[in-house]
Amino acid sequence: MGSHGRLAGVALQLEDEEQAGLHEPRRVEDLPPLPTPNLSVQRSESTTGCTVVLVIIGLCVGFPNAVTASQGWKWPGPNEPWDGQAIGLTILYSEAVIALICLLGLMFGDPGVLKRSPERCFPLPEQVANRLRTGQSLVGLDNVYEDGHVYCVRCCVWRTMPVGKARYRDVDVHHCSVCQRCVRHFDHHCGVFGRCIAGNGLGGNMGYFKVILLMAFAGIVTCFATVLAGSTRR
Known part of the structure; x- marks a missing residue:
């Protein structure tokens, strides 16, 4: 539905109502x-x-620190070369900080919620307008499909209707039943982090989610590499 068509529809609605x-x-x-x-x-x-992220960070950072401490290892001085353990621990600390920053971004960032605005909310579909005009609830009313768009009766916003295979795969906007919001570039609702995971390019929180997974894998590898470096040094 084009912007001119919507504006014309709004004008006709207002005139009829008056x-x-x-x-x-x-x-x-x-x-x-x-x-x-x-x-x-x-x-x-x-x-x-x-809890999962903090436990993984604690284990990946704590285990090699405990091992190096039991070996009597100390950080190299200002003029001393760094060995494998010093390098490994530094990388681990960096990975932990990155993971924590991404965790905060995932928890408190906007995944891409489709916010209400006059352009997105109006004109109201006839079914929705009739109910609201008479003071009825929209609960139980199905989404309205019109001219390649879908009107979400829960968020009261127009969104683009996916076509073909995209209806099931690359859906541009989806209403999350847990978060109760329409989310742009929706991928899935994460049952571990309690957030919608969505985004395309630099938008949304998909980047935070992927980096957390990457840091978990990298942290485990770095953890064992650091311990191994200490054992070979001996």
Whole structure:
């Protein structure tokens, strides 16, 4: 639905309502409130994810430190060359910091929620307008499909309708049943971190998610490499 078509539709709706003496939301603020996310599920999942990340960091950093301490190893002085253990521990600390920064970005960053605006919310589909005009709830109403677009009756926003195989794979916008928001470039809702994982390019939080996984793998490899460097030195 083009912008000119929507504006024309809004004008016709307003004129018809004035003549009939009917009233319906004309501003974003007048729309029903956004649905409440499933906070209990989100908290449980996010607690699990944060705990997993912190435990992996603790093990990957703590284990080689404990081993090097038991071997009597000390950090090289200012004029001394670095050995494998010093290099390995430095890399581990860097990986831990990167993982923590990405964890904060994943927990508190915007995955790409499709926010309400006059352009996205209006004109209201007839089914939605009729219910709101009479004070009825939108609960139980199916999404409205019109001219290649979908109107999400939970978020009250228009979004592009996927076609062909994209309907099941590369869906541009999807409504998450846990977070209760329409998310752009949606990939999946992560049951470990309690967040929608989405993004394309530099947008969303997909980058944070991938880097956390990468740092977990790299941290485990670096951990054992550091311990091995200490054992070969002996």
